[in-house]
Amino acid sequence: MNNPEPDRTVELTILMPCLNEAETLAVCITKAQGFLARSGVTGEVLVSDNGSTDGSREIATSLGARVSHAPQRGYGAALINGIETARGTYIIMADADDSYDFENLEPFVERLRAGADLVMGNRFKGGIAPGAMPPLHKYLGNPVLSTIGQLFFRPNVRDFHCGLRGFNAARMRELDLQTTGMEFASEMVVKASLARYRIEEVPTTLKKDGRSRPPHLRSWHDGWRHLRFLFLFAPRWLFVYPGLVAFLLGSVAVAVLAFGGIQIGVVGFDVTTMVYASALCVIGYQSLLFFWLTKLYATQEGFLPTSPRFRSIVAKWTAERGLLIGLGLFVLGIVIAIVQVFRWGNIDFGQQNAAEAVRIALPSALAIMLGFQTMMMSFFSGVLTIPRRDTRASAVIES
Structure with missing residues (x-):
């Protein structure tokens, strides 16, 4: 300029x-x-x-x-x-x-x-x-x-x-x-x-x-x-706070109901609640991932200032670490699914108790989805953080 x-x-x-x-x-x-x-x-x-x-x-x-x-x-x-x-x-x-x-x-x-x-x-x-x-x-x-x-x-x-x-x-x-x-x-x-x-x-x-x-x-x-x-310009309010609430509520509900239904007064919560809680968990997690990517992009392009704390987190959270965490979640989901298949085989692949089958399948599916999302986010964040020549600085020098 x-x-x-x-x-x-x-x-x-x-x-x-x-x-x-x-x-x-x-x-x-x-x-x-x-x-x-x-x-x-x-x-x-x-x-x-x-x-x-x-x-x-x-x-x-x-x-x-x-x-x-x-x-x-x-x-x-x-x-x-x-x-x-x-x-x-x-x-x-x-x-x-x-x-x-x-x-x-x-x-x-x-x-x-x-x-x-x-x-x-x-x-x-x-x-x-x-x-x-x-x-x-x-x-x-x-x-x-x-x-x-x-x-x-x-x-x-x-x-x-x-x-x-x-x-x-x-x-x-x-x-x-x-x-x-x-x-x-x-x-x-x-x-x-x-x-x-x-x-x-x-x-x-x-x-x-x-x-x-x-x-x-x-x-x-x-x-x-x-x-x-x-x-x-306030990604915490747009992504973090609602995303964190949704993720925590959803994940806690899934974790509790994975061990069996619960009764609160005259209201019972079971696998149907688990389905919606899983959806809430995924929505919240996606919101948190969007925050991370938005913050990375905005700071890289100069729209938002970067704090020493954020720079330290970016330096530690490499794409490779994110891929490993995502892969771990993904494999965990696959392992749970394989265990469920073996249990199904123990009854000669016959009729299963629908509620119990869903109670195991939902955590498996949730881990697979969250793991895959984490790996994709890690790839994308790796693209955003590739070191680049600062063309804006050179433009200022030339002018």
């Missing part, structure tokens, strides 16, 4: 992503320039244009703002382009729809100067004007996503998707943000939290935007993309 050296005369870049914002862009630029003039902060207004066809670029240029063309479409793509081309030490970003308060950015600048890496606005503390936020977003979307984000990542942010936020430009570039759509807003907070950045929050206001056209945001579609992103 060929990032510009910060211009020591530019402390702050006010960044606006733009796609056909001719109706409101001028007033946003004027307010931002007014803040810079009034506060004495040395800065620039940067418009990262996403392919506007309504004259937005010309409006920005005529007002003295700097315009940078974002070649790829998308909210995140426009902001990534702006972050890469910004000249300021700090960046404050907000939409160019005149809904955010560009005239009162002092709290953001003060926190950034004091050492914060990321400063989030909080619209619920600062005030939301009537009609500024749809009820679906205000009472469901934002509270739910913010609560999930806080639970998973602990960023101490109560308005996870506020579009007005400031950050240290150099520190943000280090995160290598990737998403090009609306989930970019989540990626910034999630990666900053995972990197243990100093994240602070200040009240800000939100008013009804000045556009006559519908917003680019699609409530359900983009809300799902944010939720999916949060889960993918």
Whole structure:
């Protein structure tokens, strides 16, 4: 990534992503320039244009703002382009729809100067004007996503998707943000939290935007993309916790019922329960394997940070060890099956007690399935951990 050296005369870049914002862009630029003039902060207004066809670029240029063309479409793509081309030490970003308060950015600048890496606005503390936020977003979307984000990542942010936020430009570039759509807003907070950045929050206001056209945001579609992103960056919540519960419940039930049915009050549990418990055990085990593979891939590609503990586990858990463990489980299942065949032969392959036959067959089948899955996972993890040349590093050197 060929990032510009910060211009020591530019402390702050006010960044606006733009796609056909001719109706409101001028007033946003004027307010931002007014803040810079009034506060004495040395800065620039940067418009990262996403392919506007309504004259937005010309409006920005005529007002003295700097315009940078974002070649790829998308909210995140426009902001990534702006972050890469910004000249300021700090960046404050907000939409160019005149809904955010560009005239009162002092709290953001003060926190950034004091050492914060990321400063989030909080619209619920600062005030939301009537009609500024749809009820679906205000009472469901934002509270739910913010609560999930806080639970998973602990960023101490109560308005996870506020579009007005400031950050240290150099520190943000280090995160290598990737998403090009609306989930970019989540990626910034999630990666900053995972990197243990100093994240602070200040009240800000939100008013009804000045556009006559519908917003680019699609409530359900983009809300799902944010939720999916949060889960993918928290594989423990997506895979480990539900998988561990399912695996333990299933395996304990199978182990207990393998010795005979049990009665709890008026309810009896026997081989039918064993069948469903086996399925629960397999589902839980698959979930745990998916966690391991997801974590390996995400850390190899730089999506998730790697801890010393995880690197130590990866070094110890070689594909060969996984294959041996899987093979052991597989052989155990085969041995149990062979024993059952011999027992069947002792009655001249005649009629068996169905319940007792199932009671033995299920642990055998379970060991065979879990062993085979373990071997396949070990092969795949071996592929993911093959040492490779770091092309990203060489690209940076070449640029």
